[in-house]
Amino acid sequence: LFAGQSEFVKGVVAMSGLPPADRIEVCFAGRSNVGKSTLINALTGRKGLARASNTPGRTQEINFFTIGLEHYLVDLPGYGYANAPLPVVEKWQRLLKQYLSGRQTLRRAFVLIDTRHGVKSVDEEIMSLLDSAAVTFQVVMTKADKLPEKEREKVLAQVREKLSAHPAAYPELVLTSSEKGDGIATLRAIIANLT
Ligand code: GTP
Ligand code: MG
Numbered sequence: 075l076f077a078g079q080s081e082f083v084k085g086v087v088a089m090s091g092l093p094p095a096d097r098i099e100v101c102f103a104g105r106s107n108v109g110k111s112t113l114i115n116a117l118t119g120r121k122g123l124a125r126a127s128n129t130p131g132r133t134q135e136i137n138f139f140t141i142g143l144e145h146y147l148v149d150l151p152g153y154g155y156a157n158a159p160l161p162v163v164e165k166w167q168r169l170l171k172q173y174l175s176g177r178q179t180l181r182r183a184f185v186l187i188d189t190r191h192g193v194k195s196v197d198e199e200i201m202s203l204l205d206s207a208a209v210t211f212q213v214v215m216t217k218a219d220k221l222p223e224k225e226r227e228k229v230l231a232q233v234r235e236k237l238s239a240h241p242a243a244y245p246e247l248v249l250t251s252s253e254k255g256d257g258i259a260t261l262r263a264i265i266a267n268l269t
Pocket of ligand 1: 104105106107108109110111112113125126127128129130131132133134150151152153216217218219220250251252253254
């Protein structure tokens with residue numbers, strides 16, 4: 075699947091603008107700056123495909139990318155905090171929630187958690203929303219390169235503990251570093267196996 079080209083399709087600012095629901099869809103959700111756009115670039119092997127930046131609030135639309143003939147990768151605006159005026163942020167958050175709970179072809183949501191920070195209350199809110207919508211979600215730990223290996227286990231234990239309360243959670247975590255390439259092949263295989 076990931077041997078093929080990935081292309082940007084469109085950025086969406088309202089549910090009415092969503093592309094036709096004719097592909098298997100996976101999306102990347104998480105707090106602002108957690109590394110969603112960077113992860114999409116690592117997965118597709120195209121550095122500038124999804125725009126990433128050190129400023130939280132970089133991605134402001136729901137961005138659709140094709141991969142192969144049958145899948146969409148969907149980059150979402152971050153939640154939690156962002157460098158943008160409150161009414162603007164509230165508008166993205168509304169759209170984000172509508173998308174996560176109302177997209178028929180959404181097969182799996184990847185919820186990204188910074189390996190240094192663990193699960194925050196805003197993450198739990200999104201997880202509960204996914205439970206209610208019966209969208210299977212899987213946690214992807216990001217920026218693993220930023221935390222020494224011996225400090226990771228404590229965070230991972232916290233994440234597993236939090237996940238046990240969520241019926242829609244897929245129990246297996248994926249530890250990644252978009253910087254070093256860790257976990258990227260694993261995540262590609264998971265996506266390629268979704269039908
Ligand atoms: P928003 O669009 O604002 O919600 O953020 P995002 O989740 O898309 O984050 P983005 O991909 O823009 O990355 C934020 C910052 O984290 C950038 O400076 C990235 O270079 C950095 N970053 C992302 N992934 C990694 C990683 O695996 N390791 C390291 N060291 N830095 C990373
Ligand atoms: Mg982004």
